[in-house]
Amino acid sequence: MRRIAIVGAGIGGLTAAIALTRRDAECVVVEQRPALGDEGTGIQISPNAAAELLDLGVRLDFAVPVAQRELRRWQDDRVLGRTDLGRYDVPYLTMPRGALIGALREAAGGSRIVLGRRCVAVRDDRTSAVLGFDDGTAGRFDAVIGADGLRSVVRGLTCSATPAHSGLAAGRAVLPRAAAGRFVDTDRVVVWLGPGRHCVTYPISHDHVNLVVVAPSARFDGWHPSVRGLIALAGRMRPRPLYDMPPLPVWHHGRVVLLGDAAHPILPFIAQGAAQAIEDAVTLADRLDFAGFQASRQERVRQVFAMSRAGLRVHHLPDGPEQRIRDRALAAARPDAHDWLYGHRIAAASRRRSDDTSSTRDARPSF
Numbered sequence: 232m233r234r235i236a237i238v239g240a241g242i243g244g245l246t247a248a249i250a251l252t253r254r255d256a257e258c259v260v261v262e263q264r265p266a267l268g269d270e271g272t273g274i275q276i277s278p279n280a281a282a283e284l285l286d287l288g289v290r291l292d293f294a295v296p297v298a299q300r301e302l303r304r305w306q307d308d309r310v311l312g313r314t315d316l317g318r319y320d321v322p323y324l325t326m327p328r329g330a331l332i333g334a335l336r337e338a339a340g341g342s343r344i345v346l347g348r349r350c351v352a353v354r355d356d357r358t359s360a361v362l363g364f365d366d367g368t369a370g371r372f373d374a375v376i377g378a379d380g381l382r383s384v385v386r387g388l389t390c391s392a393t394p395a396h397s398g399l400a401a402g403r404a405v406l407p408r409a410a411a412g413r414f415v416d417t418d419r420v421v422v423w424l425g426p427g428r429h430c431v432t433y434p435i436s437h438d439h440v441n442l443v444v445v446a447p448s449a450r451f452d453g454w455h456p457s458v459r460g461l462i463a464l465a466g467r468m469r470p471r472p473l474y475d476m477p478p479l480p481v482w483h484h485g486r487v488v489l490l491g492d493a494a495h496p497i498l499p500f501i502a503q504g505a506a507q508a509i510e511d512a513v514t515l516a517d518r519l520d521f522a523g524f525q526a527s528r529q530e531r532v533r534q535v536f537a538m539s540r541a542g543l544r545v546h547h548l549p550d551g552p553e554q555r556i557r558d559r560a561l562a563a564a565r566p567d568a569h570d571w572l573y574g575h576r577i578a579a580a581s582r583r584r585s586d587d588t589s590s591t592r593d594a595r596p597s598f
């Protein structure tokens with residue numbers, strides 16, 4: 232049995248633990264935080280990721296299925312475009328982040344999770360991967376998965392790249408659904424697009440909605456009263472700077488591999504960072520050869536990254552000719568425009584890949 236260390240008990244790390252344990256690996260997950268499940272605010276888990284979690288047996292019965300996303304204009308609340316999120320075989324789910332982490336942890340019951348221990352060093356000495364921790368201890372493993380997010384320590388072994396600040400920050404709040412309902416339909420994802428900023432709401436439970444504002448500052452002067460009403464309801468939000476980094480050219484080194492934000496932090500413009508971490512984790516467990524894993528994920532992650540980066544400009548256009556072209560395109564968007572993203576399934580992609588390469592593929596793990 233292989234002994235694998237996973238650095239980081241976020242969405243990517245815990246999903247990897249669940250998927251690998253099902254493949255008979257012995258996983259230990261090392262997390263710097265002293266406790267899990269206290270992550271505030273909400274998260275959207277699109278059908279491409281929800282399908283993988285449900286396949287792994289993760290219990291998501293607390294999540295809210297959402298059938299529609301509306302893009303609205305900042306000033307007059309006019310609906311610019313609608314996306315039918317209910318057209319997939321698995322629902323588009325929204326939920327409290329803490330509840331998702333709790334469900335992943337429960338499903339990862341077969342793995343050991345060590346809390347309150349920070350990884351400070353990693354090396355590959357050719358016979359094993361070695362992790363050093365902040366308490367002075369070290370551990371040897373057959374492989375290490377760096378699922379340690381935006382500020383990954385493990386990434387240092389593969390490259391010296393660092394994420395770049397986008398110039399924007401995200402403020403987040405959880406609001407009582409009844410109060411938010413005075414300003415917005417709380418049964419759907421609503422995104423208001425405006426010059427230099429945008430605002431998102433979606434339900435996360437029977438009683439609560441999530442609010443996210445993405446802007447260089449907290450000022451929404453002149454925006455529709457619904458947006459200003461929601462922001463007032465939220466009170467003071469602590470803005471968190473947003474970073475991204477083009478997907479790394481190489482995600483692995485010897486017995487060490489990266490996934491999720493450690494390999495490709497993505498701006499939250501299309502709500503796909505966690506979804507891609509989940510897809511990474513399932514793909515990695517599917518084929519434990521790291522070069523093959525990278526090859527099968529790189530193109531898709533590049534597409535998602537490019538779409539999120541495009542959002543940085545397109546979501547925030549000032550009023551003018553370009554904005555009008557965008558709005559016409561949103562109104563005319565085809566119902567299947569997101570099928571490549573939300574309809575993607577790892578098992579089907581794997582099957583396609585193995586049909587393509589069945590004659591040449593070397594099935595041995597690379598570590």
Ligand SMILES: Cc1cc2nc3c(=O)[nH]c(=O)nc-3n(C[C@H](O)[C@H](O)[C@H](O)COP(=O)(O)OP(=O)(O)OC[C@H]3O[C@@H](n4cnc5c(N)ncnc54)[C@H](O)[C@@H]3O)c2cc1C
Binds near residue numbers: 240243262
């Ligand atoms: C405002 C905002 C909204 C978003 N909304 C969505 C959304 O709706 N849907 C979606 O799919 N994505 C969304 N994302 C993106 C998503 O949050 C991330 O992409 C996702 O959390 C990445 O998961 P991860 O497991 O790779 O990393 P993380 O979630 O960052 O987890 C990394 C874990 O590693 C731990 N760690 C870090 N360093 C060490 C160390 N040295 N030693 C031990 N442990 C360590 C951390 O404490 C953490 O628990 C959003 C992001 C933002 C900023």
